[in-house]
Amino acid sequence: MLELKDLPTTGVLNKFAERYPDADITAISSFLHLLRVATDLSIALDTCLSKHGLLQGRWWVLILLMREDSCTSTPSELADKAGVTRATMTGLIDGLEQSGLVERVYNKSDRRSVQIHLTDAGQAKLDVVMPDYYQRLRLCMQGLNETQREHMHQMLDLINLGIPELIKQK
Structure with a gap:
């Protein structure tokens, strides 16, 4: 970048x-x-x-899985939610699986159907990373009070509405 x-x-x-x-x-x-x-x-x-041995892409996959009640999702759903291609998601899942942080669970009646599940090791990794992340985030944002944070949300929402103008074809 x-x-x-x-x-x-x-x-x-x-x-x-x-x-x-x-x-x-x-x-x-x-x-x-x-x-x-x-x-x-x-x-x-x-x-x-x-510092925790993670990259953003892999971390977001773990977060997305943790958000699910079953800690399980399909690769295509994860790709859609993360805003990446399915090929990119496959690479992220491969790395997480090699680290033991997720596992592929195949449907017994259809081996083409696969779910990605957050392992106990993946949850343990998040249980270490998230408190550190939240503490750092709190310190990063401490210069803004609640009202200023709400105004920032509103301003970012307005900017977001203009993004289509930046990418539209003429």
């Missing part, structure tokens, strides 16, 4: 706006700042999880 470490100054953005009159300086600056913070958060999460 490319990390934009050097955000443009207002002067640089104004220079771009002279060349590209449709450039909205505050929109560009806000967007780039949000992208920078999101990248930093993702890197920080990777750092936290790596």
Whole structure:
């Protein structure tokens, strides 16, 4: 992932706006700042999880399984919920299975039908990771009070509504 470490100054953005009159300086600056913070958060999460021998993708699969009452799901459901391809999910499941954190459970009457189950070792891993994650997350967000957090949710929801405009074909 490319990390934009050097955000443009207002002067640089104004220079771009002279060349590209449709450039909205505050929109560009806000967007780039949000992208920078999101990248930093993702890197920080990777750092936290790596201390526990996990990567984000594998961790999310464990979380998704733990959310299920039976701690079981199909690979396709996991892929849909994680927003990855089925091939990517297969790779994530393979790694988790090799580590003993999940197991494939095949249907006895149809071996093509498989469920992914969170093992006791997978739950034990989460029981170690999650308290550390929650403590770090609390410290990361401590600069915002409850009202500010709610406002942040509202602002992010508004930005999310605009994402289709960023990807739509002209």
